[in-house]
Amino acid sequence: MYDFLVHFHSGWRWVFLILLVLALVNNLIKWRQNATQTPADQKWNLYAMSAAHLQLIVGFILYFISPKVQFGGESMSDPVLRFFLVEHMITMLVAIILITIGYSRGKRGENETARFRLAFWFYLGGLIFVLAGIPWPWKEAYGAGWF
Numbered sequence: 001m002y003d004f005l006v007h008f009h010s011g012w013r014w015v016f017l018i019l020l021v022l023a024l025v026n027n028l029i030k031w032r033q034n035a036t037q038t039p040a041d042q043k044w045n046l047y048a049m050s051a052a053h054l055q056l057i058v059g060f061i062l063y064f065i066s067p068k069v070q071f072g073g074e075s076m077s078d079p080v081l082r083f084f085l086v087e088h089m090i091t092m093l094v095a096i097i098l099i100t101i102g103y104s105r106g107k108r109g110e111n112e113t114a115r116f117r118l119a120f121w122f123y124l125g126g127l128i129f130v131l132a133g134i135p136w137p138w139k140e141a142y143g144a145g146w147f
């Protein structure tokens with residue numbers, strides 16, 4: 001169960017990142033073109049947000065079963081334990097909140113151009129936080145892989 005969830009969480013990052021970039025580029029292009037919003041535009045935003053929410057759920061399950069999360073004050077003085085206990089969780093939570101706001105603004109902005117523009121900026125903010133919060137394999141101490 002634990003192994004499956006870690007691999008799922010690791011691999012799903014790519015699905016999520018691809019969907020996030022696709023939604024972001026779509027919002028940017030349509031914003032610059034002053035395009036009319038279609039149901040397909042909202043679907044791209046929805047796919048990215050849903051992928052983020054699934055990652056959030058799996059992340060929170062891992063949070064309570066992973067040996068890399070040790071509850072207790074001592075974890076704060078160990079960079080790897082602090083990363084998984086606090087930094088990864090908070091960074092990703094902020095990212096997913098930004099994406100969720102972006103989705104809702106993309107539906108309810110005051111006009112169509114504003115909807116694309118707001119969804120773009122919130123999704124871009126989310127992407128920056130996600131990229132900053134991933135335990136990339138080159139940060140070797142975190143012991144995480146590519147998939």
Ligand code: HEM
Pocket residue numbers: 006009010013016052055056058059060062063064066067068069084088089092093095130134135143144145146147
């Ligand atoms: C978009 C959001 C997220 C992305 C892209 C993401 C990505 C990742 C990646 C790539 C790993 C390394 C997996 C490996 O070992 O190969 C990881 C590990 C982990 N993530 Fe996330 N994560 C996200 C959100 C969260 C959240 C919100 C939580 C907790 C509340 C969380 C908890 C964890 C934990 C506990 C581990 C360590 C698992 C282990 O190796 O034992 N993640 N995450």
